[in-house]
Amino acid sequence: MNSCSIREWEKISFGTDSDPITEGQADRLAKVARQSVFSGSSGEGVLEHRRKHLRARGVVGVIAATDCQLEILPKIEASGEHDAAPETLRRRLVHMLSVARDLRIDAQNTASLGWQRDTLLEILIRIFCNKMTEAVRHGIPRRYIAHTDDLPALRGRLNITRQFSVLAAQPQHLACEYDELSPDIDLNRVLKAAISKLSRVATAADNLRSLRELSFAYADITDVAPSALRWDRITLDRTNDRWRELLSLAKLLLGDRHQTTNSGASGGHALLFEMNVLFEEYVTKLLKRGLAGTPFTATSQGGQKDCLFEGEQGRFRTRPDIIIRHHGEVVMVIDTKWKRISPRIEDAKQGISQDDVYQLMAYSELYKCDRVMLLYPHHHGLSGIPQQQAYAIGTAEAKRKLLVSTIDVSLNQSLITASLVHLVTTE
Template sequence: MALRSLVTVREFARLTTGTVQPTLDQASVSDSAFDYLCRLAGGFRSNGATLLQVESRQWLRLDGYVGVIETPCGTTVEILPKHVDGLGEHVVEDARALLRKLLGRALDLPVREVGEAAIERFDFPLTEWVMNRFLLALERVVRRGVRSDYVRVEETQRFLRGRLDLTRQLRQPPGRDHIFNIRHDVYLHDRPENRLLKSALKKVCDCSEHPDNWRLARELSALFVEVPRSTDAVSDFRAWRSDRLMAHYADARPWCELVLGQQMPLSLAGLTHGLSFMFAMDRLFERTVANSLRSSLHSDTRLIEQSTRHSLCTHLGGKKFTLKPDMLVEAAGRQSIVLDAKWKMIDESLMDKHYGLAQADFYQLFAYAHKYQGGKGDLALIYPRTEFFTRPLAPFQLGTGLNLWVLPFDLEAEIVLWPEEGSASGFLPLSGRAPGLPVYRRA
């Protein structure tokens, strides 16, 4: 087994095979890991995504993806969000905590914090946290009972059991009249849900290095000895039942999907080794904002993600260039509202440089407003809140009756900071102005 090494960096960091002072923005990896990352980037590129850029024969620059990649040579590359700035050991811990929160919110992972604080404090990469959550969810399944199911068995025996298969029995050659072709059902743990859990458990046993995870994984493995591993994860996940008898399996499923690579935005099957998962940071941020807004809207209000209702133009009777806003909010008797979330750090003090905002984003929102809102009303761009962006900016007027708001999203509280009362604070049908839904009042 190859000796494992951990390299922790963040988005847009540079990797090299040479000797450099390791920081979150640059690190050194082995030649084999460097070559493997180049090959992996080719697989991403074939799916229309960019994992990294090759700057030279000695340097790679990562793109806007976060997660963990394990290489065949034993190198683990952990890529964290770039939102947390500063120096010191707390930066890595804070960045890991932020990524855990974003994954839990964006993927609707059932995270239980009560009584499980120890795993939050240890200085291990994200993979150990994922494996720990899976093991704890699996342990709860075991405590409430591993479900069995009837499996049809067709075999030949010297005794009768179940039903006799008359067709096969009549076709037997002479001299085998004492052998019976039978069909019967056996009550076994061999069912799709248990096969998937066994496959994920085997992967955790092979990958985990944290002593608590290692011990718990082997304790649970002893209870799944008779369960075979899944040979077709996609089909088994389709067959996963969610009825009343299987309700206690629900919390384990998303963690099982993450361990087995079924939560991937891109197919990494056959491309990575060990427990690897990569997510586009902008997509994680979009999902986090959308889930936060969905929980704060009126019950009669609908939030649609990635709507494809309108296109930029038509040509020869067909739609061309689909317009897909991140979020579209609709409510009875109200105008539709378009919101777009951007994982980018802006600075409210740089007014002469447009606060770091991109002109292309404004063109994009302008097109959305004219197609989805009829060219009037309010729409918003949402960026992560930082020490340089703490308050909503004054509205940008895109035309008569059309205002674009730039709003901060507090990643700690998972809430959007809205403009002052009397301006655009009511342009969304929110369920209330509770403490969790603050309104920023400018001086």
């Protein structure tokens, strides 16, 4: 299979013998991309399909057709790092996913994940297989399930009503109600659905072998389509809490914040992540961890205040990305932006959208807080240290400030957390 990697917002050409993909392959990749929920009304929210090239947008992941695979990687660059290798970007993206979804990835075993030779999809499948294999060695979860059956001998409790009504003329049968310890439960059905799905999309030999072995272990579990899985009936407690991480990983691979697509007869599929959403989740999770035990708290997609009112009816409800509170009082609203701002020497406004500024000014008024922040990822084109520029809102002497800040997501997790905590707790 022809496999290529590009960065978000980069182009990949097609149509000539020297191009990495053929025109037919480009058409098939674009077709799969158009089926994603991220494709938008134009159908080009993931890939722009032009006459001589495909151009990636702000969605990353893997798009695969029958004979080709396109990996789109995020631009996560360290200070002074102009063109990071694909394996470096894969590591950083997987790190962001692991933080956002509470996945523990053992640093000692990451060398075996195939950062250089495999795409992001194969790496995530390998992580899933490794964790599943280790968990299955200790036995798959079971619980008691209630059964009702007409049996020749009493098992469990007798259903008196059914026995003396429906079975009144059949004394050789007893209406039994009993509980049976069974592995065919919703948690295992989710995991089997993930195994079945990944078995159809994996290409690495070791992943296919591991998935076959896991399929044998789950052979007696009912097959359920991903769209019909009953996530709401899964309860994790002390008896099965060790499966929490695998459930989160299965959810990541089956649905939620990405879209897995099938393109009918072409057999295409895609595993895609919207970087704006992932960046917000990543920052929120690190802030919650860093602020634990302090008077500060961080909440995401909260607030829910209305901008306008028609009589008593509120209109245009707001949902700020992150709200920081101190002893319950809102002290900062943060809007995360996965985009590259320009150095001040190139543009005094640094390419910051006027609409974003207006939105943050509205948040400052609605939530009665003196500090609002636009938070961007740091990149190699800026100075060596993360930026923080303060602007007075309304007048030069105004107490309310709009902060434009960056964080370097290529750093060690503890350093990133400390940097975020410093940004929100320092006046």
